Amino acid sequence: xxxxxxxxxxxxxxxxxxxxxxxxxxxxxxxxxxxxxxxxxxxxxxxxxxxxxxxxxxxxxxxxxxxxxxxxxxxxxxxxxxxxxxx
Amino acid sequence: xxxxxxxxxxxxxxxxxxxxxxxxxxxxxxxxxxxxxxxxxxxxxxxxxxxxxxxxxxxxxxxxxxxxxxxxxxxxxxxxxxxxxxxxxxxxxxxxxxxxxxxxxxxxxxxxxxxxxxxxxxxxxxxxxxxxxxxxxxxxxxxxxxxxxxxxxxxxxxxxxxxxxxxxxxxxxxxxxxxxxxxxxxxxxxxxxxxxxxxxxxxxxxxxxxxxxxxxxx
Numbered sequence: 001x002x003x004x005x006x007x008x009x010x011x012x013x014x015x016x017x018x019x020x021x022x023x024x025x026x027x028x029x030x031x032x033x034x035x036x037x038x039x040x041x042x043x044x045x046x047x048x049x050x051x052x053x054x055x056x057x058x059x060x061x062x063x064x065x066x067x068x069x070x071x072x073x074x075x076x077x078x079x080x081x082x083x084x085x086x087x
Numbered sequence: 088x089x090x091x092x093x094x095x096x097x098x099x100x101x102x103x104x105x106x107x108x109x110x111x112x113x114x115x116x117x118x119x120x121x122x123x124x125x126x127x128x129x130x131x132x133x134x135x136x137x138x139x140x141x142x143x144x145x146x147x148x149x150x151x152x153x154x155x156x157x158x159x160x161x162x163x164x165x166x167x168x169x170x171x172x173x174x175x176x177x178x179x180x181x182x183x184x185x186x187x188x189x190x191x192x193x194x195x196x197x198x199x200x201x202x203x204x205x206x207x208x209x210x211x212x213x214x215x216x217x218x219x220x221x222x223x224x225x226x227x228x229x230x231x232x233x234x235x236x237x238x239x240x241x242x243x244x245x246x247x248x249x250x251x252x253x254x255x256x257x258x259x260x261x262x263x264x265x266x267x268x269x270x271x272x273x274x275x276x277x278x279x280x281x282x283x284x285x286x287x288x289x290x291x292x293x294x295x296x297x298x299x300x301x302x303x304x305x
Contacts, residue, residue, distance in 0.1 A: 052206035053135045056198075060214030065290055068221055072297060 008048060015041050028077075032070045039063025130271025131203040139208065140275045144264035148250050151282060154289045155247055161296050162235070176226035184226045191219035199283045203272070209246075209279040213286025220291030224298065231298035243292065246285025250278050 018041060022034035039062040046055035122134050122142070129137040139147050176184075195212040202208030223229040235243065253274055254264050266274050 053208070053211070056206060056211040057214065060211055060218060061290070064218050065214065065221070065294070068218075069294060069297075072294065 011041065011045055011048065015045060028074055032067065032074055035070060036063050036067035039067065128268040128271065130266065130268070130273075130275050133202065133204050133206070135206065136202045136208050136275070140278060141264075141266065141271060144250075144254075147282075148247075148254065148264070151247050151250065151285065151289075154286065155244065158243065158289050158292050158296070161293055165297055181226045181228065184222050184228060188219045188223050188228075191215050191222075195219070195283065195287070199279055202279060203276070209282035210286060212279075212283040214290060216283065216287025217290030217294075220287065221294045224291070224295055229295070232292065232295045235292075235296075239288065242284055242288045244285065246278075246282040249281035253278055 015038065018034055018038040022031050022038055025031050025034065039058060043055050043059040043063060046052075046058055122138060125142075126132065126134065126137055129141045131137050131140070195215040198207040198212035198215060199209060200207075202212070220229060224231065232239065253266075257264065257266055257274075260267060
């Protein structure tokens with residue numbers, strides 16, 4: 001019981017911390033990675049709340065596909081910036 | 088001065104928010120008994136699937152419509168370009184992907200089937216399918232999509248069209264998407280199968296259509 005409570009407390013703290021870091025970090029690449037980490041932590045939180053349906057959807061869509069799309073956008077913006085610097 | 092004001096506002100706001108949270112009345116309408124009571128005629132034995140595909144089927148119908156619209160937006164906003172050869176990946180990456188993709192398709196099929204009686208369902212299965220396609224694209228096994236061909240177009244709209252067709256066919260029941268109880272299970276499986284395929288294609292399309300404009304800047 002106490003172990004579960006300790007885990008939940010740790011999870012809640014990690015969620016808030018990663019959300020804050022994701023928003024506050026000045027580097028976009030770190031923000032994207034933190035967003036994916038936040039999504040995975042949120043998946044754990046949904047699983048702890050006994051909502052496996054939402055956990056599945058969050059892991060697949062929230063963390064997975066959104067993360068990939070953000071990484072892709074970051075890659076194409078980064079490439080554009082590099083090209084402009086090269087000119 | 089500005090910082091002091093912000094801190095003051097936060098100090099005032101937090102207790103108000105906490106009080107509101109604590110004072111929040113219990114939900115005036117408890118629908119859980121109704122969901123449980125009507126589960127027998129819903130066609131499935133899992134509450135979440137019953138709510139998503141039967142009791143509130145029109146929400147799900149609109150959701151797939153929204154996803155389809157998002158994909159149309161991507162199609163309209165990204166220009167089609169010449170064929171770009173997919174990037175070659177490392178041997179380990181492509182081998183692992185070759186192993187993983189069939190398993191992911193299997194998992195998607197399982198999730199679709201499991202949705203009737205345990206957590207799972209069309210959205211999760213479709214997301215796994217989409218992730219498999221994105222993975223295969225990233226290691227160069229699947230090229231980015233250029234112009235959607237006839238079969239791709241059919242696959243993309245199939246979920247929405249099948250859902251709409253069922254909704255139109257059962258309109259005589261009196262309410263939108265009210266299935267006749269003996270047919271409910273079959274109809275839900277048909278809709279979910281079409282939804283899974285379309286969702287997988289839509290979600291991977293968001294990624295694979297985007298990559299077709301990538302040859303522009305270089």
